[in-house]
Amino acid sequence: MDSHGKKSYGYRAPGKGRGSRAQKSEIPLTPAPPLGDILATIEHDDLKETEDQAFDSARITETEYLTSYNWLSEGHRIIVPGEPPMWTPLSEPVRLRQDSGQYYRDLNAARHPSYPLEPMVQAIISDKPDISLRDIDIIACGGTLGNLLRFARRHAPSFRMLVEVVGNTVFFVRRANSPTELIPGVFGYGHTFPEAYTTWSQGARGWESHRRIMSYKLAGMRCLVRFEADGFLPELMPEDLGSGKENADQSSDTVEDLMSVMQGATISGMQPTTTTDVESKEIQILKKGRYIPQCGIFDLKTRSIRKISDDILKEEIPRLWIRQIPNFIIAYHSLGTFNDIRVQDVREELKKWEKAQQPDLIRFANLLQMIVAFVRSSANGKIEIEYQEGEQGLNLREQVGIVNNVLPSALMSLWED
Template sequence: MTGGRRNTGGYGQNFEKTFTTPVAGLESSSSHHRVIKYRLGFLICAVRFEIDAQYGDPNAPGVQSDVARDLATGMGHLALQAPVLPNHKAGSIRAALGGTPVPASRLAELKAKKKVQISQVMPQLWFSRTPYVIIGKHVDGRVEDIICTHAAERFDGWEAQHQASLRRLVDLLAWLREKVRGMKRERATLLYDESGGDLQMLEGSTGRGELEAVLPDDVIKKYWTRRR
């Protein structure tokens, strides 16, 4: 298996380090994230998620040649390595093409658990469309067995079983979208207390938001149209 490295602590991190190997050229990477788009009810959602590893032979036939070239071409069109905006600051975010495209059919989530209960991770796998879950069954941190499950085979059944909850989620997301659109800066924070109580929505302040905290100003100006 090949995967990224994370600094989250716990048995899960050590399990990943021991049973995965970074692909050539990406040894210094800290994590791997993907963004997928799909329809959830009447909503079109863009979902970002983290992937721990790819399962299977990384050299097996898949999206290697044409897709790799198309991806490289598309990345080149972004022109992030040579911004045309003036006053480009040193140390700004730059995109670097590297590694090999990995088909979605090989993505895997890694877990270190004392008890194997696939049902506990099914929501995460379903929403991210991650087909495999690999669980290291351990006793006090010592992995004694590894169980690999092709969770994608269970997606249809899980979806059918949770239709009522998924419909309520779609309604909630649609309601939140309309509420945020009605706010001056179209930005809000949703608070949930696990001990109980109602959801709280706090309108975004005038400070720097999540986007501005991650990306430099020149990239935001070039790729996002901000409405004030």
């Protein structure tokens, strides 16, 4: 966050200044992890609708914003429930600099490489201690479910992910070549635009990357899905947002107060765990922020004015559907000056898309059910999913190489009877 309270995007890797632009040649290639033997392959033709398939299996229902968190820029700490930055458009457009520097592809993996989904689970149990974890079928991020949706719709790039059962809950975790993998060839205004047009609240010192967790039913299963929110629209917030239950201690703004509350908020009993490849640091949790309703959350994209005739929303609707994000901002620029910014309520578009895409969404629902059933019945409850762009089949493989359990043992014990 800068001196004006503007949001700092990008979560740059160390050793790279703002004045230089990342090029593909500057990012060293990390070898891909080894591939295990193929246990089964799911073909597109295997995903056809069955005669007894219920319509609701291919719709998202019972949607609920469960909780959220922000990473703190210093240390190994998260803020629960945290808060996304607020949409604060400039009164007059100014020419913005292009993005530069290096950016992590997956901040959670980079910040917590041993157990990328642990911060999500820690946020849930700290904010919703009465939740029945054993009743959850799927825990995943929007990216892993998005890749499976793209495969079902025959639009998928190559991807890999780890799948593991804890109790009866199936976890999906993206498998990258490295947890600190960087985005190559960064350019455009996808980071500098939100820095200029969104603002953190006054008490959000050092906050970054607001992550939200949605609970919903899909394919007959209860899913918890984590995703990053770009911000919220203040005009859609209830008038009493800043008081009572919606406001979790916003008064401690000094570093001393922050550390004092932090020490008291650390979850007890969760000891650091030494894994086979990386020592896992204990996540500290601070209860601070506001519960921003999902109705005000937006996703943001920037494009050149030359792309104004493209249907950007059509391209993004599958992402918005998986994350259940109701608002979309598309900002068009000419050489870095944004004169055309459109804020859209896309709830009706999401409903229409869901109805129109039923054949593809039925295939997606069948794919999820197949994977969940397969890994639950596997010998050790662990597989890897691997797909190569252009292929007809999705390979379910043995996990090989250095692979941690999806969670540290102290958390996995919460699923025990």
